[in-house]
Amino acid sequence: MPADFPTALVLNAVVAGLLLGGFYAAVSVGVSISFGMLDVVNIAHPAFVILGSYIAYLVNDRTGFDPIAASIVLSPLFFALGMLIYRIYYLCFEKRGQESLRGLAFFFGILFITEVALVLVFGVDYRMARSAYSDTTWRLGPVDFPMRLVVPFLVSIAMVIGVQLFLTHTFFGRAVLAVAQDALALRLMGVNTFRVKEFAFALSIATAGVAGAFLIVIQPVQPSIGREYIGLVFAVCVLGGMGSIWGTLAGAFVLGLAESFTSTFFGPSWAPAVSFGLLLATLAFKPAGLFGR
Amino acid sequence: MKCLAAWFSGALIALCLVAAPALAQQPLKIGFGMSLTGPLAGNGKAALISMQIWQEDVNAKGGILGRKVELVYYDDQTNPSTVPSIYSKLLDVDKVDLVVSGYGTNVIAPAMPIMMQRNMTFMGLFGLNVNSKFGYDRYFQIMPSGPEPAIGWTQGFFDTAMGLSPKPQTIALVGADAEYPALALQGAREQVKRSGLKVVYDKTYPPNTVDFSPILRAIQATNPDLVYVASYPPDSAGMIRTASEVGLKTRMFGGGMVGPQFAALKAQLGPLLNGLVNYESFVPEVADRFPSIEQFLAKYQARAAKEGVDVLGFYLPPFAYAMMEVLEQSIKAVGSLDQAKLADYMHKTEFTTYVGKVRFGANGEWAQPRMLAVQYHGIAGNDLDQWRKPGRVTVLTPAPYKTGSVMTPYQDSRK
Numbered sequence: 231m232p233a234d235f236p237t238a239l240v241l242n243a244v245v246a247g248l249l250l251g252g253f254y255a256a257v258s259v260g261v262s263i264s265f266g267m268l269d270v271v272n273i274a275h276p277a278f279v280i281l282g283s284y285i286a287y288l289v290n291d292r293t294g295f296d297p298i299a300a301s302i303v304l305s306p307l308f309f310a311l312g313m314l315i316y317r318i319y320y321l322c323f324e325k326r327g328q329e330s331l332r333g334l335a336f337f338f339g340i341l342f343i344t345e346v347a348l349v350l351v352f353g354v355d356y357r358m359a360r361s362a363y364s365d366t367t368w369r370l371g372p373v374d375f376p377m378r379l380v381v382p383f384l385v386s387i388a389m390v391i392g393v394q395l396f397l398t399h400t401f402f403g404r405a406v407l408a409v410a411q412d413a414l415a416l417r418l419m420g421v422n423t424f425r426v427k428e429f430a431f432a433l434s435i436a437t438a439g440v441a442g443a444f445l446i447v448i449q450p451v452q453p454s455i456g457r458e459y460i461g462l463v464f465a466v467c468v469l470g471g472m473g474s475i476w477g478t479l480a481g482a483f484v485l486g487l488a489e490s491f492t493s494t495f496f497g498p499s500w501a502p503a504v505s506f507g508l509l510l511a512t513l514a515f516k517p518a519g520l521f522g523r
Numbered sequence: 524m525k526c527l528a529a530w531f532s533g534a535l536i537a538l539c540l541v542a543a544p545a546l547a548q549q550p551l552k553i554g555f556g557m558s559l560t561g562p563l564a565g566n567g568k569a570a571l572i573s574m575q576i577w578q579e580d581v582n583a584k585g586g587i588l589g590r591k592v593e594l595v596y597y598d599d600q601t602n603p604s605t606v607p608s609i610y611s612k613l614l615d616v617d618k619v620d621l622v623v624s625g626y627g628t629n630v631i632a633p634a635m636p637i638m639m640q641r642n643m644t645f646m647g648l649f650g651l652n653v654n655s656k657f658g659y660d661r662y663f664q665i666m667p668s669g670p671e672p673a674i675g676w677t678q679g680f681f682d683t684a685m686g687l688s689p690k691p692q693t694i695a696l697v698g699a700d701a702e703y704p705a706l707a708l709q710g711a712r713e714q715v716k717r718s719g720l721k722v723v724y725d726k727t728y729p730p731n732t733v734d735f736s737p738i739l740r741a742i743q744a745t746n747p748d749l750v751y752v753a754s755y756p757p758d759s760a761g762m763i764r765t766a767s768e769v770g771l772k773t774r775m776f777g778g779g780m781v782g783p784q785f786a787a788l789k790a791q792l793g794p795l796l797n798g799l800v801n802y803e804s805f806v807p808e809v810a811d812r813f814p815s816i817e818q819f820l821a822k823y824q825a826r827a828a829k830e831g832v833d834v835l836g837f838y839l840p841p842f843a844y845a846m847m848e849v850l851e852q853s854i855k856a857v858g859s860l861d862q863a864k865l866a867d868y869m870h871k872t873e874f875t876t877y878v879g880k881v882r883f884g885a886n887g888e889w890a891q892p893r894m895l896a897v898q899y900h901g902i903a904g905n906d907l908d909q910w911r912k913p914g915r916v917t918v919l920t921p922a923p924y925k926t927g928s929v930m931t932p933y934q935d936s937r938k
Binding site: 349374501 | 559560561562564565567568600700726727728729730731732733734736737738740741744756757760761764765767768769770782785787788791795830831832833905
């Protein structure tokens with residue numbers, strides 16, 4: 231190992247990259263479902279993440295309940311919200327074949343409306359949720375494990391694996407994959423593809439709600455902070471391979487590790503360039519992404 | 524014919540008599556953009572509340588030059604690209620009589636070219652070293668960073684550091700890729716040159732950085748005596764939490780972090796702020812030096828609690844009010860809205876405001892720097908009330924405001 235790359239720094243960079251990747255995976259898995267599988271360009275996904283942050287904050291502030299546990303308990307609400315939004319999107323745009331540009335404008339509108347609603351309800355100040363583990367760090371030799379990143383990482387991995395198992399091991403999940411592959415064929419077999427897509431889109435919004443709780447545990451949040459993640463979530467989704475949940479996880483880890491190593495050894499301002507350089511290189515050699523078919 | 528001319532003259536005189544009071548009652552419009560959404564909206568909204576309090580106070584006294592004051596403002600979304608169009612609209616469509624800036628360097632700088640084109644006297648609210656590139660003689664700035672703003676801004680941290688025994692030898696500089704941190708780091712680099720320190724780390728990070736542990740570990744690997752950080756609120760919180768998580772070991776940590784001055788981060792970070800050396804513009808420890816500020820804070824805090832913004836209001840709100848006081852006193856003294864006369868008067872005069880005596884130098888900055896370098900200590904829990912009274916902050920510089928000495932090293936002063 232060269233002197234410039236001491237073991238402790240490398241180990242910590244690996245751990246930090248994986249923990250960050252876990253968070254990125256949670257934020258991106260919903261986009262992988264909506265954009266990758268359903269072909270719904272939900273540009274408002276980060277706004278739902280921020281909405282999840284504020285709901286977790288509200289419960290945490292009023293009851294002291296753990297924000298991540300609260301987000302899991304309240305995920306059916308986000309699921310229902312997702313169903314409602316998809317229903318509007320379907321009736322107004324998809325059904326009429328106007329989903330491409332007008333659908334995009336619709337989700338932009340949702341993004342702005344969500345931000346403004348959050349400003350009106352919560353104000354513009356930064357909010358952060360407190361938890362029993364927020365200020366705790368485990369140390370294993372020279373390696374640090376800050377719990378405010380470890381807990382979101384563990385729950386995120388469980389959520390991503392859960393989504394993958396659901397999609398591959400349940401009848402409804404396989405129907406979602408089938409819609410992603412060939413919606414027309416499914417319709418010809420008599421399947422109500424609207425119901426399948428509605429369910430899958432709702433699932434993607436439910437994951438956004440949980441990811442929002444991760445965010446507000448990790449850093450302070452204000453209503454418009456979601457915009458900063460739009461590029462990132464789509465990059466993870468494309469890097470991993472459109473519609474592949476394992477690909478999303480791998481893409482998130484690749485970007486997390488790239489950011490962590492670049493920040494540690496070459497300077498943090500290079501991190502976005504390296505991450506997006508990796509994305510371009512991957513697409514050049516494997517246009518379908520890491521796990522794309 | 525004569526009869527007709529007399530009739531017209533009479534009608535004209537009558538019209539003037541009717542219109543004159545109406546014109547006199549036209550409100551005096553003061554326009555500005557303000558960050559009411561976006562990353563710095565918390566600060567922008569707090570500033571707006573202060574300016575509205577000033578407006579109410581002035582109007583209760585009968586206005587200025589016999590005219591009621593009206594504030595005309597638009598949300599700049601904390602987005603510099605919206606600023607030129609906002610000020611064009613204010614001047615061309617809303618026909619405002621005067622303009623002031625929104626909050627912060629990022630939105631003041633893009634307004635400057637328009638102000639210069641229109642020869643407007645322009646008051647800036649907490650812009651760091653904005654006029655260094657423009658050299659505009661009608662620009663004034665209410666933040667007390669002194670005639671060399673970038674230097675004055677960092678002066679407290681470096682004066683404190685160089686007063687340590689033994690003298691520190693090395694420093695790490697880090698900040699966000701944005702206008703304010705870039706200018707603050709520029710000042711810090713100048714201070715480094717003057718004090719003969721060796722820079723062992725000097726890098727910036729993207730504003731959407733989530734995890735700061737790689738940055739602080741890389742800094743720790745260089746083993747610096749001092750760590751100077753120029754950051755915005757979310758990154759300040761990230762840096763402070765991460766410093767605790769990675770167990771940062773250095774003699775002094777902090778410097779130019781925006782965020783710990785505000786109630787939200789004070790409450791959220793609580794004991795994690797212990798040991799941090801940073802800047803403040805007012806703290807209760809030096810309340811005796813600001814005789815009338817409590818009067819303002821009482822009004823502001825009642826309003827801020829309802830609006831859900833900075834409920835302490837120590838940092839920005841008194842200065843936002845003071846900015847308007849300077850404008851008010853100048854207009855009253857000059858007796859008109861002549862921009863050249865106003866600028867001339869502001870250059871020559873010492874103003875008495877809620878934040879004390881204010882005098883501007885040739886470049887429109889405070890003639891003397893007065894930003895407080897402070898160290899937080901003894902903070903227990905996240906209760907905001909502990910910040911309302913003296914005891915949690917030591918003022919390190921400037922000398923007339925000093926209440927104690929810095930505790931080092933950082934890892935010990937955190938306890």
